[in-house]
Amino acid sequence: MIEKIKKDLLINISKDRYLHTLRVVDTCKKLAINHNMDLEKTTISALLHDSAKFIKKERVVDLAKEFGLLDKSKKPYNTELLHGPLAVKIAISKYDVVDKDILNAIKYHTTGRRNMSLLEKIIFMGDYIEPHRNFEGIQIIRNLAFEDLDKSLLLALDTNIKFLIESKKTISIDSIDARNYLIEENLKKRR
Numbered sequence: 001m002i003e004k005i006k007k008d009l010l011i012n013i014s015k016d017r018y019l020h021t022l023r024v025v026d027t028c029k030k031l032a033i034n035h036n037m038d039l040e041k042t043t044i045s046a047l048l049h050d051s052a053k054f055i056k057k058e059r060v061v062d063l064a065k066e067f068g069l070l071d072k073s074k075k076p077y078n079t080e081l082l083h084g085p086l087a088v089k090i091a092i093s094k095y096d097v098v099d100k101d102i103l104n105a106i107k108y109h110t111t112g113r114r115n116m117s118l119l120e121k122i123i124f125m126g127d128y129i130e131p132h133r134n135f136e137g138i139q140i141i142r143n144l145a146f147e148d149l150d151k152s153l154l155l156a157l158d159t160n161i162k163f164l165i166e167s168k169k170t171i172s173i174d175s176i177d178a179r180n181y182l183i184e185e186n187l188k189k190r191r
């Protein structure tokens with residue numbers, strides 16, 4: 001299955017996106033070893049996470065309509081938020097993935113969500129810290145991902161949310177939920 005996915009990716013997504021995907025697989029595997037996660041599940045999730053980032057944006061919209069992910073009357077579409085849920089449909093229909101944890105890790109890799117599983121956190125963070133990512137504060141988050149996954153996730157969400165506010169972009173409710181949940185859980189632990 002892994003080789004088949006790689007072959008398909010080379011056709012469907014850009015070379016740059018493909019190379020990014022391989023770096024994410026590599027980073028996620030390191031995180032998985034560090035945090036005791038199944039390596040095969042990690043590899044499949046990481047390989048498929050950006051499988052719907054087609055070179056042509058129209059294809060994302062067309063396919064999302066086909067799978068019933070879009071309200072046909074609504075426009076314009078935020079293709080950035082569509083590629084996770086669409087990749088889930090591809091995983092199910094093309095590769096017969098049934099594992100809920102893998103599907104959720106793919107679906108929420110850009111936004112995060114409340115009460116994320118270990119696999120979901122690993123895919124989110126692997127995508128966030130892969131070696132070509134370069135912005136202020138990345139090294140702190142990168143190191144933290146191996147020491148304290150929840151702390152690194154919170155810092156990544158904070159950084160993302162701040163960036164979205166500064167660039168006057170919309171913020172997914174799932175990202176806010178993910179952040180609130182981590183803070184609430186942390187407070188409970190301290191009580």
Ligand SMILES: [Fe+2]
Nearest residue numbers: 049050083110
């Ligand atoms: Fe993505």
Ligand SMILES: [Fe+2]
Nearest residue numbers: 024049050127
């Ligand atoms: Fe990605």
